[in-house]
Amino acid sequence: MAALDLVNIRKSFGATQILHDVSIGLADGEFLVLVGPSGCGKSTLMNIIAGLEEPSGGSVSLGGRDITQLPPSERDVSMVFQSYALYPNMTVERNIEFPLRMRKVDAATRAERVRAVAKLLQIEHLLQRKPRQLSGGQRQRVAIGRALAREPRLYLFDEPLSNLDAQLRLDMRTEIKKLHQRLGATIVYVTHDQIEAMTLATRIAVMKGGVVQQLGTPYEVYNRPANTFVAGFMGSPRMNLVPARLAGTDGTLEIAIGTEGQRGVRIALPAMPAALNAFSGRDVLVGIRAEAVSLAREGAAAGSMQRMIDARVVVIEPTGADTLALLDLGGHEFTARLEPDAALQPGQDARFLIDVAKLVCFDPQTEQLIA
Amino acid sequence: MSERSAFAPQRVLLYALLVFLAMLFLLPVYVMVANSFKPLDEIRAGDLMALPVQWTVEPWLAAWSTAQIGVQPTGLRPYFLNSFLLVVPAVIISTLIGALNGYILTQFRFRGAAPLFAAMLFSVFIPFQIVLIPMAKTLGLLGLAGTVKGLVFVNVVYGIGFTTLFFRNYYAAFPPELVRSARMDGAGFFGVLFHILLPNSAPIIIVTVIWQFTNIWNEFLFGASFSDYSSYPLTVALNNLVNSSTGIKEYNVHFAGAFIAAIPTLVVYVLSGKYFVRGLMAGSVKG
Numbered sequence: 001m002a003a004l005d006l007v008n009i010r011k012s013f014g015a016t017q018i019l020h021d022v023s024i025g026l027a028d029g030e031f032l033v034l035v036g037p038s039g040c041g042k043s044t045l046m047n048i049i050a051g052l053e054e055p056s057g058g059s060v061s062l063g064g065r066d067i068t069q070l071p072p073s074e075r076d077v078s079m080v081f082q083s084y085a086l087y088p089n090m091t092v093e094r095n096i097e098f099p100l101r102m103r104k105v106d107a108a109t110r111a112e113r114v115r116a117v118a119k120l121l122q123i124e125h126l127l128q129r130k131p132r133q134l135s136g137g138q139r140q141r142v143a144i145g146r147a148l149a150r151e152p153r154l155y156l157f158d159e160p161l162s163n164l165d166a167q168l169r170l171d172m173r174t175e176i177k178k179l180h181q182r183l184g185a186t187i188v189y190v191t192h193d194q195i196e197a198m199t200l201a202t203r204i205a206v207m208k209g210g211v212v213q214q215l216g217t218p219y220e221v222y223n224r225p226a227n228t229f230v231a232g233f234m235g236s237p238r239m240n241l242v243p244a245r246l247a248g249t250d251g252t253l254e255i256a257i258g259t260e261g262q263r264g265v266r267i268a269l270p271a272m273p274a275a276l277n278a279f280s281g282r283d284v285l286v287g288i289r290a291e292a293v294s295l296a297r298e299g300a301a302a303g304s305m306q307r308m309i310d311a312r313v314v315v316i317e318p319t320g321a322d323t324l325a326l327l328d329l330g331g332h333e334f335t336a337r338l339e340p341d342a343a344l345q346p347g348q349d350a351r352f353l354i355d356v357a358k359l360v361c362f363d364p365q366t367e368q369l370i371a
Numbered sequence: 372m373s374e375r376s377a378f379a380p381q382r383v384l385l386y387a388l389l390v391f392l393a394m395l396f397l398l399p400v401y402v403m404v405a406n407s408f409k410p411l412d413e414i415r416a417g418d419l420m421a422l423p424v425q426w427t428v429e430p431w432l433a434a435w436s437t438a439q440i441g442v443q444p445t446g447l448r449p450y451f452l453n454s455f456l457l458v459v460p461a462v463i464i465s466t467l468i469g470a471l472n473g474y475i476l477t478q479f480r481f482r483g484a485a486p487l488f489a490a491m492l493f494s495v496f497i498p499f500q501i502v503l504i505p506m507a508k509t510l511g512l513l514g515l516a517g518t519v520k521g522l523v524f525v526n527v528v529y530g531i532g533f534t535t536l537f538f539r540n541y542y543a544a545f546p547p548e549l550v551r552s553a554r555m556d557g558a559g560f561f562g563v564l565f566h567i568l569l570p571n572s573a574p575i576i577i578v579t580v581i582w583q584f585t586n587i588w589n590e591f592l593f594g595a596s597f598s599d600y601s602s603y604p605l606t607v608a609l610n611n612l613v614n615s616s617t618g619i620k621e622y623n624v625h626f627a628g629a630f631i632a633a634i635p636t637l638v639v640y641v642l643s644g645k646y647f648v649r650g651l652m653a654g655s656v657k658g
Contacts, residue, residue, distance in 0.1 A: 052551050073557040085552035089570035098566070102557035146556070 002063030036207035258330020450608030469534020
């Protein structure tokens with residue numbers, strides 16, 4: 001296992017720049033998830049780490065050693081591919097030991113490693129089968145087994161769960177997380193699924209247009225998104241982004257959503273980042289997670305970090321675990337995640353509590369977090 | 372539902388037509404086989420279509436081991452061997468080179484790959500006659516003129532265009548992740564080819580082998596131009612058998628000889644014809 005350092009990685013194909021100065025430092029044993037919509041450059045970045053593509057600039061170091069110029073086979077990195085890439089002409093056993101065979105590891109050690117890996121992944125009974133005789137989940141395990149057998153310093157996972165059906169995807173996600181905890185391996189994992197990113201990562205790099213929009217822990221990325229793109233991309237339902245006007249002075253700042261008298265609301269802010277003062281009297285985008293809103297019970301009082309607002313319910317969507325309510329908040333649509341038994345009807349006016357500790361503001365021009 | 376019945380009038384007509392066409396195609400084969408088992412007198416008596424009255428294997432034995440080929444009464448046997456010594460290495464070498472070319476043209480993006488492939492493809496359309504004189508010169512320079520090795524060389528060179536075409540189209544549709552994975556797993560240039568690509572190339576290998584085998588086995592012009600009496604392939608020997616006149620034309624021996632020459636290609640087709648069609652389709656559709 002080893003630390004990974006990406007410094008100013010650039011990549012262009014002709015005039016098209018795919019990656020712009022990507023720098024990510026990853027400590028030993030971290031689980032980094034590269035997440036973003038398709039075409040954001042996350043797979044290109046992974047291929048550069050693997051050595052399958054050459055960067056146009058910048059450097060890749062693994063465990064303090066510069067590996068930018070090394071061929072993929074000498075990087076001590078193994079990869080699990082989206083299509084599993086199992087060799088169809090070889091049995092499961094041969095597949096798993098292939099990287100060892102290529103490295104001229106002796107037969108006894110090979111057999112030992114295959115046995116250990118097969119036991120770990122519970123595929124011992126499949127060793128003599130060919131890949132075409134396996135189900136999707138089994139193939140996935142074999143692909144992971146082949147990556148493990150080599151005991152590399154870094155694992156790469158390229159959308160490994162996207163070919164599995166929904167239930168199996170959840171199971172394998174947990175398996176991968178367990179595996180990470182057990183091995184303490186350094187992992188880079190590419191996905192376009194933000195839930196996978198949240199559940200697996202110790203750190204997330206949200207990418208768009210070849211630029212890292214935010215690099216942070218799942219908590220940071222979710223609760224303090226660096227810009228409106230991250231706010232909208234991470235989380236389901238997406239973060240509510242509502243245009244509002246900021247008024248008042250330090251300590252007494254408040255935001256106004258919509259027009260007073262026409263269902264407009266005012267929310268007094270607690271002590272917030274000083275940078276926010278500069279926006280007094282100007283427009284901001286207010287970001288509030290759906291679960292930062294709750295239904296105010298009869299006679300409930302707002303806590304120190306809560307504010308009471310009135311809104312009209314437009315649509316109710318029960319999901320079982322909770323109920324999503326689409327609200328009209330000062331003329332803007334706003335989703336709230338409420339308790340499953342919330343007794344609300346469409347068209348009804350109701351009173352809600354907003355947790356202002358979870359409220360963030362963005363500059364409407366730059367779309368960056370005001371922090 | 373009457374169209375579905377095997378005995379509907381249209382069906383009967385269709386089958387009758389097919390049977391008629393098949394017979395038309397098989398007629399020459401019938402004539403060859405029937406007459407190869409007749410004594411010469413029966414052929415001279417006139418009826419080529421009749422079955423032998425007196426069956427004899429004498430013409431077959433003669434064609435195989437005693438018939439006059441040019442000046443020597445060796446039969447086709449030594450030339451049959453020559454053809455094998457020519458075909459086996461020529462097929463193996465041209466197939467391997469085709470696989471190597473296909474691998475390089477598809478897995479390594481280098482400048483000029485497309486024009487290079489176009490040029491190799493163009494070689495497929497060059498008629499044999501055009502290369503005769505330059506090839507004779509080349510063989511002379513290499514010291515391979517008049518040898519089986521020289522013929523192997525000529526047929527390999529001529530076959531590379533075809534084999535490259537086959538393998539390039541097959542490998543263009545080969546899952547790139549397998550190759551990437553093998554590279555990460557530590558396979559080098561030849562490791563990828565021998566461990567990953569070739570073991571998963573059975574259909575296209577079969578197509579290439581059948582194609583090259585039949586072409587080289589049946590090839591006459593290069594054989595006639597670049598070999599001498601010690602290295603004649605079977606096709607040239609067959610021609611000599613027919614043209615070596617000792618006064619009487621031994622048609623029964625000629626028929627038997629022609630059939631002997633056709634047996635290996637027939638065997639190859641019967642054994643792997645279905646793969647041939649399948650492989651050709653795969654290459655053409657996916658490439």
